[in-house]
Amino acid sequence: MIRYKYPRTPHLPWSPGATSDDIRCIDTNMFVGRRVVVTEKMDGENSTLYRDFVHARSLDSINHPSRDWLKCFHAMIGYDIPIGWRVCGENMYARHSICYSALKSYFYGFSIWDDNNQCLSWADTLTWFDLLGITSPPVIYRGIWDEEVIRQFQLDTKHVEGYVVRLEDSFYFDDFRMSVAKWVRKNHVQTETHWMHKVIVPNGLCDIEGASK
Numbered sequence: 001m002i003r004y005k006y007p008r009t010p011h012l013p014w015s016p017g018a019t020s021d022d023i024r025c026i027d028t029n030m031f032v033g034r035r036v037v038v039t040e041k042m043d044g045e046n047s048t049l050y051r052d053f054v055h056a057r058s059l060d061s062i063n064h065p066s067r068d069w070l071k072c073f074h075a076m077i078g079y080d081i082p083i084g085w086r087v088c089g090e091n092m093y094a095r096h097s098i099c100y101s102a103l104k105s106y107f108y109g110f111s112i113w114d115d116n117n118q119c120l121s122w123a124d125t126l127t128w129f130d131l132l133g134i135t136s137p138p139v140i141y142r143g144i145w146d147e148e149v150i151r152q153f154q155l156d157t158k159h160v161e162g163y164v165v166r167l168e169d170s171f172y173f174d175d176f177r178m179s180v181a182k183w184v185r186k187n188h189v190q191t192e193t194h195w196m197h198k199v200i201v202p203n204g205l206c207d208i209e210g211a212s213k
Helices: 065-080 122-132 147-151 173-178
Strands: 035-041 045-049 054-056 086-091 107-113 139-144 162-167 180-184
Touching (some): 035 180, 045 065, 065 122, 107 122, 107 162
Antiparallel strands (some): 045 054, 045 086, 086 107
């Protein structure tokens, strides 16, 4: 089965967190007149789940204790992922730069791709997330693209890394750069040592009543 490395997401023109080696959108014309979904960008490890396999962004990612929870989660739901499909999201188990104290899950899904390498529409994605028991990131905005409104989002950048814009409709892998973009806070990596080389500190989860634990 073919494995896919998740594409690099272009930064929006006004994203302060873009560095010299990041990809930037020249403009946002690809969104004009289209319905979009803007979700919170979670500070985790990009991960992909297939029916029979899990990997981080790198296809040959090594074993790491921070990935154990996700492997157990995948063992419970993997058989429900259709053959040739994949679920992409963030492994939130280990703390990176942001400390989360009340996550709904240690895996937040943001897209599902079918066996034609097509990203499902947002509505279909949510339907499948419900079926698989996958949590999606908080939605900040959903509707016709309005750059003026989106530019004025006020985020608590101590607790939110940024946001991701995607087309509400489905789109193909080859059209990713014309379908998805992100805004990332300035200096979003705020630790000197990479999280994988530090002692793992698990983020906090909510209990059923919403209290963190």
